[in-house]
Amino acid sequence: MSIGRIDLNLIKVFDAVHEDRNLLRAGKRLNLSQSAVSHALSRLREVVGDELFVRTARGMVPTARALAMADELRDALRRIEATLGVEPFDPGRSTRRFVIAANDHLTAVMVAELSRLMKTEAPGIDLVIRPSTRIDLAEQIDVGRIDLAVGIFAQVPQRLSSRTLMTQGESIVMRKAHPASRRRLALQDLARYPLVTVSVGGQEEGAVGGFILERGLARQAEMFDRHALEEALKAVGKAPRYRVTVPHSLAIPALLRGSDMLSIMPSSLARNLAAGGELLMREPPYPSTPSTFRAVWHSRNDHDPAHAWLQDSVARAAGRVA
Template sequence: MKQDLQALDFNLLKALNALLEQRSVTRAAEQLSLSQPAVSLMLTRLREYFGDPLFVRGQRGMIPTNRAMELALPVSQILSNIALLSQPAEFDTDTAKMDITVAATDYALKAVVLPFMSVLKKRAPGIRLAVIPVDAERMSGQFERGDIDIALVRHDATPEELHFRTLYQERYVCMMRADHPVATKNALTLDDFCEPEHVIVSSTGQFQDDIDQRLAEKGYHRRIGMAVNSYVVLPEVLRTTDMIAVVPYRLTCAYDFLARFELPLDVPGFNLTMAWHERSHRDVAHQWIRALLFEVGQRPNILSLTSEPHLVSGV
């Protein structure tokens, strides 16, 4: 006859284990911090469930039956496994072996992921990182399926259903070759800014962006000589041409062959956020990784080739 597992609760298993260890209802009750009648009642229920007396009287206490001895090891294993489930999860950075997938733009790859990896490999060398492009339309589904663990995106591009934390507020500066003719200026005027050709980042290949509208409102116009779809290539373009570019500040920190200036017009920056799903919200390993990402986000010059590249104020 098939037995109903619902009738065998956790407390009954604990009572059976204590009786097997103590061979006495009185001592088992003391071990469990229960009354003797309560343990006697539990023994009655156990006998009914297993259809066996489980214990018989002997000269030195209770003697387990053959059935009780058969149950001893599996009951002990079940209780041990349950105890493991109830313990807080542990995370050892020295021995941790896991893979994390991060969705990041090319900007976040350079500004955050690269410095993050330099720190991560020193603190938790067994953690591997996979970086994939951000796909705004598929992001929610990717998180739900576990295809990505963290997304590094602008705050306004973060899906509402995700947890998020702002890593930092980014601003824009003007960047050019260190020996560029304009780099001799103490500060950039709007004329200085508009005179050289510009290279811009455009995902659509358009030769204009919001800055052109802001310049037009002030009666200015700039010449755009190149549009690229990635910030990663910008330093090389600037190094080999007389073009200049408006670039997020964090991307200017690792190049000693480039000069940067404060912009002579107001260009709003953006907040870079770290987003994650509820499925990993309480996972201690993921919590540690997110904390490290935030720590790295507070240190913009972690990969600087010089202590602090020269930044010239604007007017």
């Protein structure tokens, strides 16, 4: 294959189709018609000697050759743009769309702050929030469908980059008229009153030590330090009662209302829920390990000025929450 036969615009079309898996969406991003995108793909197929993408009911599915090419080509594009200073990123004028993976807790407390920040700094940029609890999170980052994932990660593979956003402890939430609401919580309260907890996966989903590992990325499965709680109660001959376990935090206020259950959660979420006036937050009567929240992205985006802006904006939003 001669490099002289390669048009750089064909590489940009390939990159957009690989990320969007859709000719129409890729064309909108590149300001090209669907037929122009299709024609560009045909030219690249002829040069490469591979089908590259196969049309299915789920969209344009990349072939093995396309998957092997994608990361290197995207990184090369970003490096060329950074070197030449082509199309400098201006958040105030950009109409780019970013996809962030986050659980409902971080969406409520951090993405909401990010949205307020963007209202003044980047009014034309759109955000799409995907659930970070999905089993194929690492794969979605690998193929470019998720720009940034935020959460608690015990392990991040070398192909991904990460940045610390904030560190926080845990709090306990209860209804205002709870029997223990007028005093400090005692350790025995955690055994006396049943708990409602958030867990997005147990051993049946492959969780080990509260984390689910896939493709080298270990993400948090439980929203509290189970080990610290159980060890503290074990020392006094007690055990917790996990009456209700839910996959998201949105159900917690309704479950606590009119109930004597307690709920253990990150302090930022506890403050958010207590701000509504129906719930109270208290310090746990035992030591727990603070949780460190991080942003994770594919290292191929390290040289993308727009992605760097996204990382900085998420970090600033997290700083306001912390």
